[in-house]
Amino acid sequence: MRKTSATKEPSRAKARTDAGQAEAIFRVLEKLATGDYGERIDVEAIDSPHIKKIATLVNAVAEHATEQIRTAQERNQNLRNGVQEALDAILRVVNQGELSGSTGIRSDNPILEPMIRGIDQLLETLRAFTLEMGEASLQISASSAEVLAAATQHESSMTHQASAVHETTATMAELKSAAGNIADNARTVAAVAEQTVVAARAGEAALRSLFQAIATISQDAEAIHEAMERLSRRVERIGSVVEVIDEIADRSDLLALNAALEGAKAGEAGRGFSIVAAEMRRLAENVLASTQEIKTLIGEIREATDETARATERNRASAKEGEEQANQAMQSVQAILTGIEETSDAARVIHLATQQQRSATEQVVQSMTDLEAATRQAQQGAAQAAGAAAELAKLADRLSSLARRFRVS
Amino acid sequence: MRELRHETSDPWEALGSPDQVALFVFRLLGERYAVHAHLVHEVIRAGALTRLPAAPAFLLGVFNHRGEILAVLDLAQLLAEENTSLAQGARVAIVQSGPWKLALVAEALEGLVSVPPTALEPPPTSWPGPSEFLECVAQTKDGPLSVLDLPRLIEVARARGTSA
Amino acid sequence: MIFGPREVRANERGIVVFDLGGRRHAVEAGTVERIVTREEDGWIRSTVLGRPEHARRGLVTTLDGRPRTLAVDEVLGVERVPADSIAPLPEVARLTLRTRGIAGLVARDDELLLLVDLPELIRESEEESTSDA
Numbered sequence: 001m002r003k004t005s006a007t008k009e010p011s012r013a014k015a016r017t018d019a020g021q022a023e024a025i026f027r028v029l030e031k032l033a034t035g036d037y038g039e040r041i042d043v044e045a046i047d048s049p050h051i052k053k054i055a056t057l058v059n060a061v062a063e064h065a066t067e068q069i070r071t072a073q074e075r076n077q078n079l080r081n082g083v084q085e086a087l088d089a090i091l092r093v094v095n096q097g098e099l100s101g102s103t104g105i106r107s108d109n110p111i112l113e114p115m116i117r118g119i120d121q122l123l124e125t126l127r128a129f130t131l132e133m134g135e136a137s138l139q140i141s142a143s144s145a146e147v148l149a150a151a152t153q154h155e156s157s158m159t160h161q162a163s164a165v166h167e168t169t170a171t172m173a174e175l176k177s178a179a180g181n182i183a184d185n186a187r188t189v190a191a192v193a194e195q196t197v198v199a200a201r202a203g204e205a206a207l208r209s210l211f212q213a214i215a216t217i218s219q220d221a222e223a224i225h226e227a228m229e230r231l232s233r234r235v236e237r238i239g240s241v242v243e244v245i246d247e248i249a250d251r252s253d254l255l256a257l258n259a260a261l262e263g264a265k266a267g268e269a270g271r272g273f274s275i276v277a278a279e280m281r282r283l284a285e286n287v288l289a290s291t292q293e294i295k296t297l298i299g300e301i302r303e304a305t306d307e308t309a310r311a312t313e314r315n316r317a318s319a320k321e322g323e324e325q326a327n328q329a330m331q332s333v334q335a336i337l338t339g340i341e342e343t344s345d346a347a348r349v350i351h352l353a354t355q356q357q358r359s360a361t362e363q364v365v366q367s368m369t370d371l372e373a374a375t376r377q378a379q380q381g382a383a384q385a386a387g388a389a390a391e392l393a394k395l396a397d398r399l400s401s402l403a404r405r406f407r408v409s
Numbered sequence: 410m411r412e413l414r415h416e417t418s419d420p421w422e423a424l425g426s427p428d429q430v431a432l433f434v435f436r437l438l439g440e441r442y443a444v445h446a447h448l449v450h451e452v453i454r455a456g457a458l459t460r461l462p463a464a465p466a467f468l469l470g471v472f473n474h475r476g477e478i479l480a481v482l483d484l485a486q487l488l489a490e491e492n493t494s495l496a497q498g499a500r501v502a503i504v505q506s507g508p509w510k511l512a513l514v515a516e517a518l519e520g521l522v523s524v525p526p527t528a529l530e531p532p533p534t535s536w537p538g539p540s541e542f543l544e545c546v547a548q549t550k551d552g553p554l555s556v557l558d559l560p561r562l563i564e565v566a567r568a569r570g571t572s573a
Numbered sequence: 574m575i576f577g578p579r580e581v582r583a584n585e586r587g588i589v590v591f592d593l594g595g596r597r598h599a600v601e602a603g604t605v606e607r608i609v610t611r612e613e614d615g616w617i618r619s620t621v622l623g624r625p626e627h628a629r630r631g632l633v634t635t636l637d638g639r640p641r642t643l644a645v646d647e648v649l650g651v652e653r654v655p656a657d658s659i660a661p662l663p664e665v666a667r668l669t670l671r672t673r674g675i676a677g678l679v680a681r682d683d684e685l686l687l688l689v690d691l692p693e694l695i696r697e698s699e700e701e702s703t704s705d706a
Contacts (some may be wrong), residue, residue, distance in 0.1 A: 250610065257608045260651035264587025264602035274587075274653070281650065459685040460596075461662075462621040463672040471666055471678065473685055478678055480663040511665055567668050 021046050025055055028062060037066040242294045249287035256281035429523040432547060433502065434554060435515040437484055438491060443547065443554045446521055450503040450510070455481070455495060465569060469495060469514060479503065481512040484557075487566060488542065506560045524549055529556070541565065585653040588679060590686065591632065591645040594623025598645075599679045599686040606633040606640060608648050616644040620698045621672040622689065634691045641695045654681060659688060673697055 028039040040062060041055040085104075256277050263274030431446035458470040458481060467486035471478050481501060485493045493514050501512040524547045532543040532555075542565070544558040587602030609631040616631050618624055620643070628644040635641070661667065661677040674694030679686040 254608060254610055257648060257651060261587075261589065261602055261605055261608060264651050264653065268584070274651075277651075457684070459678070459687070461666060461670060461675065461687070462623070463670055463674075464666070465669045465671070468666060468669055471663060471685065473680060476680075478660050478663055478685065480665040482665070509665065511663065563665070566665060569669065 021048070021051050021055070025051065025058055028058055032058070032062055032065065037062050037069060238294075239298050242291050242298060245287065246291040246295070249284050249291055252284035253281060253288060256284055428525065430526055430529060430547070432522045432524065432554060432556060434519040434522050435484075435502070435513075436517040436519060437515045438489055439516075441519070441552060441554050442484075442515070443522065443556045444504065444559050445556070448504050448506055448559050450505055452500050452502050452518055455499050455501045455512070455514075458495070465566075466490065466492070467566060467569070472512070474503065474512075477510075479510060479512050481514060482566065484513050484515050484562075487562060504559060506563050509560075509563045511563070522547075522549060522554070524554075584656060586656050586659055587651060587653055588659075588688075589632065589651050590649040590681070591630070592647045592649065593625055593645045595626070596622070597649075597684060597686050598622065598689050599681070600632065600689045600691050601676075602651055604634050604691045606635055609633055609642060612644065616642045617695055617698055618644045619702070620694050621674055622687075622694070632691065634695060636692050636695050643691065643695060652681075654679060 024041055024045075028041050031037070031039045040059050043052055043055045043059060046052040046055050259277030260274050260281065263270035263272075263277055266273065432443035433446045433449045434441055434443045436442075453474070456472055456474075458472050460470040461468065464470070467483045469481040469483050471480050481495075483493050483495075485491045493516060495514055499514070500518050501514050502518055503510070503512050505511075528548045529545045530548065532540060532546055542557050542562045544556045544561075547554040547556055588599040589602055589605050589608070590597065590599050592598070610629065612628060612631065616628065618628065625644045625646045627646055630645050630648045631642040632645055632648070633640050633642045658680040659677055660680070662670065662675060672694075674690055674697055675687050676690040676693075677688040679688050
């Protein structure tokens with residue numbers, strides 16, 4: 001505590017007399033009365049005990065007063081100091097955001113004390129508030145970041161969903177149109193089936209007549225084949241007859257040869273014989289030549305009949321084949337007919353089904369469209385949310401920076 | 410058809426001249442051979458040749474020459490056991506050596522050549538070709554001719570046939 | 574039986590003309606006993622003349638008292654030819670041929686037929702087969 005020494009050394013007025021001593025006392029009392037408490041009576045200089053006692057009392061009073069003043073001044077000073085400190089502290093808070101300590105001021109002064117206490121409380125409250133603010137701003141920042149992230153995620157998934165929905169919608173649209181196509185095709189199929197049935201029936205009729213024709217050919221082929229067989233047999237018989245003639249001719253030839261041989265060996269005598277033999281030989285040669293011609297002819301006929309037989313055989317075979325094929329064709333046609341009828345029914349069924357499918361598809365498409373709209377809305381909402389979150393984040397930032405201006409620890 | 414080639418302009422003159430030696434030249438085994446011209450009766454085109462079974466390689470067959478049946482010999486076979494392909498209508502030379510009259514076949518028949526006697530030389534000891542049948546070698550302006558000893562040739566042919 | 578080319582015979586000779594192995598041959602009628610057909614056992618098919626292509630006929634001759642048959646393709650006939658159409662083989666050929674089966678040649682129809690010595694031919698072929706066996 002600073003002491004201001006306002007008091008100077010009391011001037012000891014030497015009391016020369018009791019009157020003079022009373023005068024000294026009256027001077028000090030007058031100063032005292034004027035508030036000057038610096039004067040002291042030189043007590044020692046007083047003889048009269050009675051005045052001495054008054055002087056001592058006056059000094060005591062002056063001392064007491066001075067003491068009182070001094071104390072009051074001290075107290076005043078303390079107060080003033082305390083207030084200054086408090087003010088400084090507040091100024092610190094205001095200027096530098098220093099909230100870390102209290103004022104640090106202790107005072108017994110009943111006036112000061114509550115004030116300081118109040119200031120301390122204020123600081124405390126401010127600090128707490130600042131801390132809370134900081135925390136809150138952090139939380140808000142974090143939450144807003146989360147929200148932003150979520151919102152962004154949401155947005156992108158919304159976009160995805162939106163596009164997926166869009167795709168699905170598109171596919172559904174295609175499906176719808178395809179269903180439409182199928183429905184149309186089914187109608188066409190039904191129509192075509194109808195036509196095919198008609199055509200198949202006509203084909204069936206045509207096949208039947210073809211069948212007839214083949215059967216006829218078959219029969220003819222059969223007849224021809226038999227005729228060929230008979231001809232062949234006859235040719236064979238002729239052939240064998242020719243063989244016999246040939247044989248005879250050959251033997252005659254041989255006979256003639258040997259006769260000529262004898263004639264030659266007989267020389268002149270055998271000349272006539274030789275001539276006869278020669279003639280016979282010529283005859284045999286003629287026969288042989290003729291049989292040779294017949295053989296050649298038979299050969300040709302045989303070839304021709306063989307050829308014809310082969311041809312008729314082929315015809316027969318192919319007629320048979322044709323018959324079989326026609327049979328198969330008939331069966332096939334009948335199968336086709338049955339199939340077509342079934343198809344026809346099926347086509348009608350398909351038609352109906354596709355009709356139903358079509359409306360169902362339409363419904364689905366509609367739902368998808370709705371979903372798409374909803375998704376778009378959600379998308380927008382998400383976008384908005386994202387925007388709001390961004391804003392919030394910004395605010396949090398500002399708050400945070402505000403809070404940072406106060407030192408709290 | 411090959412032209413007759415000769416040293417003198419007139420072949421008959423050559424034949425008739427005692428100073429000249431007339432040779433009948435033919436081509437054989439890529440070389441030029443000859444026989445004495447007086448041994449050669451004529452040159453004709455071979456007609457239908459009748460082949461003989463079990464005949465030696467040099468005996469190509471027989472043919473009818475104006476009522477005479479002649480054997481046809483392949484000179485190349487005789488000299489070097491090489492075959493001469495005889496085309497239908499190829500020319501053959503009809504030769505006679507003593508009682509032996511036959512037809513000879515060569516690659517080509519060139520014709521008559523006259524040489525002076527001085528042109529005839531004895532065959533060299535180391536003659537690359539068949540030497541058995543060489544009488545002599547005649548030097549001509551176209552090169553040497555191997556003059557065959559026809560009688561010897563025919564003898565050898567006979568001998569070969571019987572020994573086979 | 575060889576006939577010289579210069580001998581003049583007023584008479585003719587009988588020959589059997591046959592085809593064998595693609596060649597036309599002749600044989601003296603006198604040496605042929607009989608002409609047969611349809612082979613029975615023992616026809617001779619292998620001689621210097623070659624093999625028959627279809628052996629439709631056989632020429633039967635007697636050799637050492639036994640009948641032997643030469644298989645031939647065809648017998649064209651028994652003919653009388655002027656004797657001077659028959660000639661021996663040229664000397665060179667006669668000496669160099671490795672068979673005794675050819676007696677000469679017959680001029681017939683602008684052809685030369687081989688005149689076959691049938692018994693010799695058959696004898697030779699038997700000698701061949703026995704020497705091969």
